Amino acid sequence: MTLTRLDVQAAEARTRDYVRRTPTFRASPTLSVKLEFLQRTGTFKARGAFNRQLAARERGELDAGIGIVVASGGNAGIAHAYAASVLGVPSTVFVPETAPAVKVALLRTLGATVVQAGSEYVEAYAAATVFAAERGALFCHAYDQPEIAAGAGVLATELLEDDPGIDTIVVAVGGAGLLAGVLAAVDGRAHVVAVEPEAAPTLHAALAAGAPVDVPVGGVAADSLGARRVGQIGFDLAQPAHARGSLSSVLVADSDIVAARSALWRDYRIPSEHGAATAAAALASDAYSPRPGERVAVVICGANTDAGTF
Template identity: 65%
Template sequence: MITRDDVLAAERRIRGRVRRTPVMAVDPGTGDLWLKCEFLQLAGVFKTRGAFNRILAGLETGTLDPAKGVVAASGGNAGLANAYAAAQVGVAATVFVPETAPAVKVARLREYGATVRQVGQEYAEAYLAAIDFADAAGALFCHAYDQPEIAAGAGTIGEEILADVPDVDTIVVAVGGGGLFAGIAAAAEGRARVVAVEPTRIPTLHSALHAGEPVDVAVSGVAADALGARRIGTIAFDVAQRTRPVSVLVDDEAITAARTALWQDYRMAVEHGAAAAYAGLTSNAYQPAPGERVAVVICGANTDPATLA
């Protein structure tokens, strides 16, 4: 379980290490919709916040031995965040990714100086290999989404939104394993509602809320490289039980259309996972009430620009 206090502690720890990304009014005339441009974050992904929080906390507490470094498992983005943060702090990083990870992400991991190991066809297989490696090597394991420091770091996005748009009613976020959702929901609790948007082909939170507990789901679809967790994290599920988000699903066609719209309308080159939250609005999966003030988190830019029309 995390609370806003954890998010505020993360905000203090990572200050000066990450970018405070801008909030863009889509239509300044009406003032009802904003895009939180987190795709402009260092390493191109919101997960850089949680990675710095986890690594710096590890150094503070002594749970991270700089000589042994950190290890992460990732569909790509968590690995990029941890590789970047580790390089900035001066510790080694080993990142396990599926064999299906996009080549653009694998190349950037190596550019950041990480040792990359490709294992299995999906995140869950890379995760098990990373756990084994961390145990054997004594490295600090940095989870992609289900650790308090990781989720609290992501929650600093919510703090920035509520500082920049203090009368916002609703924050819309994409959900994979749920670290981003958990952090923002904890930060926004009692101040704004959270809409959790998931691909219909990877409904981790939606299925857990229906079942009353985290359950495994199949992993497929255009956003699987970023939102491809097999089940919702325990932290995210606990926060969802406490805060009761609005949960909506969007199909691959809606995600692809939203990604294209972000490029054509605003020249935002983002990955499919980052476009999923925006698809929640453009597909009408979530329909704001008249005058409802909504902020959408656009959370990742690690994509191949050649795939944008």
């Protein structure tokens, strides 16, 4: 399915009463920062979670007694559990046995039934799909569903409304759900820079190969940017955008991510998680160097992190 600006507009109307319109901060005459870490549940993921569940309810696909199921190592599960609690339906979240105890505890606080399956996300994902098929629960993907991506893209619509002079939007990429939404929302009105850790180059590798491919992942941002393969929706939008020059794909080192995260806290008191700081690292490290006078916006998309590590 091709994601379009109309899908993002529909998501904006559908989720308006459930998510926060996060502010845009002007850090300098040529740099704006989208403070998406102020979103409900601490990340942009709440936007897609509400859009997916609300759209399914409109179509009669969301059984109020069975609810939703999602596989996640963290942020997506938290977002879907929160959305389900607001909408009054049960949620089941499959996580790897290695999932951090603090995130498992938060999921349970949100009312989710947590099932630990396997040592990696891919095993939890497989178990979640079986559960959805057997129980009739609404399956919610962490990033590779049209409604998930469209919901995420609303933040780019807000950004361009708040700061219409923006030339370039810089976003971190894991499975590319956020990137897909941003590309659809922007629809050629701004250049997009997709930033990945060198230790998890799923989009970069896919663009080089001409198709999504599995890559080994690791590094400091693996808890949120640890998808082994870029999502098909994100790739289908990214490949033509990259070919026509409206998308740049860059990589940053772990050391640059750590430095950018520290700088965000030191200079702006922004408590970014490593995955979100990956976008800022592209500018701080010159992996992406703006032209003189180029108006750039960087999306800080999440803050589910240990404040004691700053």
